[in-house]
Amino acid sequence: MLDVGWRVATAIGLLMTSSAAVAWAPKIFDPSGHSQTLTACDELAAHPLDPFKVAEGRSQGDVDLDAAIPACEAAVAADPHNPRLNYQLARVYGYSGQGRKAFPHRARAVAADYPQALFVVGYLHLFGLNEQPLDRCRGGELIRRSALYGRSAGLIGFPRYALQGHFAACDWSVDAAELLDFLAYAASRYGRDFYRGMLIEVLAEQVEARWPAEGETS
Known part of the structure; x- marks a missing residue:
């Protein structure tokens, strides 16, 4: 499994602290x-x-x-x-x-x-x-x-559309680690909202399942 999904879980877990932060920044x-x-x-x-x-x-x-x-x-x-x-x-x-x-x-x-x-x-x-x-x-x-x-619709939408295969024929590759960075940052900003937080977690799980090898892109 990609060893970066922890970023999303960590971001959500740290939401109760005022110093919550993730490595990636917009x-x-x-x-x-x-x-x-x-x-x-x-x-x-x-x-x-x-x-x-x-x-x-x-x-x-x-x-x-x-x-x-x-x-x-x-x-x-x-x-x-x-x-x-x-x-x-x-x-x-x-x-x-x-x-x-x-x-x-x-x-x-x-x-x-x-x-x-x-x-x-x-x-x-x-x-x-x-x-x-x-x-x-x-x-x-x-x-x-x-x-x-850092636009929230892009942070959550881009991973979703990538998972749906919309970019499979493009001459650029989807970077799974970047998708998880987007989701981790979204979690740190919007994860207190129950439904958005749950969506972010689900998308992160799907990204890890879709691109299981470390560093694999598609």
């Missing part, structure tokens, strides 16, 4: 290179799970598209290279059935390594959703990049 995304000023676009279109949102955020069903689209178009026109605003404009275009119109804004946010965009655009590619071309390898690459920045 890259740091620094949003300060772009304006963090609150805009109407933020108030109307921020995603509630975006780690770098500057407003409370709205779930899809609570977004007023008639108000959010022009607000975000104006915000991006005033600050065209801001990845947060581009992500939010792409979000409301996507929700309104204008996925193709969202392409350049998704691309701009991804190019800036905006963690929320990395996961979302990766997910769209992985399943060919919202007019984003089906490309599992590109999707996996972006989801993995979101995990490298």
